[in-house]
Amino acid sequence: MKTPYILGLILYLGLNSSCCKKTSTISATIEDKTNLDLNEAELIKAAAPFKNMLGINGFEWEYIKGNGSNQLDNDKVGLISTFSGFRHYLDWEKIEPKEGVFNLNFYDQIYQKNKELGIQSLICLQIMPGWMRKTYSDYNPSDPYSSLRDYTPVPQGSDKAMPVSYVSMAKAGYQLAARYGANSDIDPNLIKHPSYESSPKIGLNVLDYIECSNEPDKNWKGPQAQQSPEQYAAQLSAFYDGHMGTLGKDAGVKTADPKMKVVMAGIADPNPEFVKRIIDWCRINRIKDGKYTLCFDVINYHQYANDNWKSGKAPELSNIGDVASRFIKLSKDYADNRPVWVTECGFDVNNKSPQRALAIGNKTTYDTQADWILRTALLYARKGIKRTFFYMLNDVNLQDATQYSSSGLIENTKRRASGDYIFQTRKLMGDFIYQRSLSMDPIVDLYVSDHKKIYVLTIPDQKGTVKDYTLKLDKEIKEATIYTPTAGANEMLSKKVKTDNQQLLLRVTETPIFVQTN
Secondary structure: OOOHHHHHHHHHHHHOHHHOOOOOOOOOOOOOOOOOOOOHHHHHHHOOEHHHHOEEEEOHHHHEOOOOOOOEOHHHHHHHOOOOEEEEEEEHHHHOOEOOEOOOHHHHHHHHHHHHHOOEEEEEEEOOOHHHHOOOOOOOOOOOOOHHHHOOOOOOOOOOOOHHHHHHHHHHHHHHHHHHOOOOOOOHHHOOOOOOOOOOOOOOOOOOEEEEOOOOOOHHHOOOOOOOHHHHHHHHHHHHHHHHHOOOOOOOHHHHOOOOEEEEOOEOOOOHHHHHHHHHHHHHHOEEOOEEOOOOOEEEEEOOOEOOOOOEOOHHHOOHHHHHHHHHHHHHHHOOOOOEEEEEOOOEOOOOOOOEOOOEOOEOHHHHHHHHHHHHHHHHHHHOOOEEEEOOOEOOOOOOOOOOOOOOOEEOOEEOHHHHHHHHHHHHHOOOEEEEEEEEOOEEEEEEEOOEEEEEEEOOOOOOOOEEEEEEOOOOOOEEEEEEOOOOOOOOEEEEEEOOOOEEEEEEOOOOEEEEEO
16 A cells, blocks of 8 residues: 555656656747847846755645654654745645635644745645536546546636636635735635634735646646646636636735735746747736736746756756746846746656766766756856746655656655755855856856855766866955865865965866855
8 A cells, every 4th residue: 555645746746747748839939039148237136046046846745744644744844944945736625625615724834834944935736626626527536536637727618718717716826825925904704714713814924925736738638638828827817816806805816915926837848938928818808907917926937958858968958048048038028027937847866767867977867966956056046047946855756767756856864965965055155146157168157145255166068077277266365165065964075275376276077166255
């Protein structure tokens, strides 16, 4: 008999969008400008602290003790605190087991603990609930985990192009935002709390972001699951503010808490045209007082660096940097510079997976996963992405060669090398902000925090390349500290060195090194 943890993971990976190879569904029509990168001044202004690049995906049960207990497991929480963000795959049915009946109490402790630890929570509300699946003629009660789970979250017969079809999910968003948001001035009569709570909990102020579904463009699940950009825009508008308040007083995230940010669903095909069509839909369908408003606060997509599904690929050698630039350019041109997030990316460690990190020289797939995870975070910071969440906390099945089955950064009760690198880098330079790149081969990035500087150097290759590089420092710098990420440790290996005429000769490899000066 499978444990609930393993069963849940298998069900998610077997039935949810993340299990399959993701194929393009929309042709790119946005004008291809010559220079897609923002200039240096714009990047610095838009930059986020590096810790924002170090989020993780996972499930609620990864916080709690086993054997049916709902108590937090301190050891598990300690491992999760490696990361600065937690994207929580939350099945809608878990909070609304019956239509109109909500039970959120279990999740209070998770979001409260995350806030205490400085972990940014992101709820990804997903999966059609069972009570809605029952409206479909092909519902099979003996197979409750059928593909219907991934159908677009509307009752059978609904018009997916109309916001009113998504009113049930809009009401669920309202209840989440009312409980976990910062607004305490809400009519308690609108809150549907469980009977064991004497009064509703309102404005707990533990959640800033909520994501509306996951990968709505999933063409591999069939037409009942896949949405066009316009259909998803209708859902997003309902979820955002009850389609400008037309769906009722208890519908929409913004209706409950205007300050809560709505993150559009991470799209599987990382094509900015999908978002552009959502924006165009808003221009036609969200007009009030002569102006249109957008129905999202954050642009969001997924992308896994790979070599045409033969293996994973070093991030700098893949197209993920170009794609990031295109999304950021889209935001600048059409979405008032709304932040762009990447909420799924990563690499497997199973040696046969088509998404595996490569064993290079003396490095195992585990070692290269650590290198590429860290370099992915550095690349996205360099490009101006505001947040990154890696897929995922734990493996589904290390022995399974299916893509995404062995993507974990944690294994059992300890961090993998990839988790160690994130833990160490967050500790060293979590509050530092990318300023500029001094070189691209090797890559030399400069990060700053107040008067402190950290230079990050790495080789953007996947051949075991090693190069010498002379780093020129400010004139007054006579000493620096070199940090090297180290598997199996809480701290990077560090060494203080004297400069030679304000210069350092460094041996640079495909594992990033960090040079700090004061």
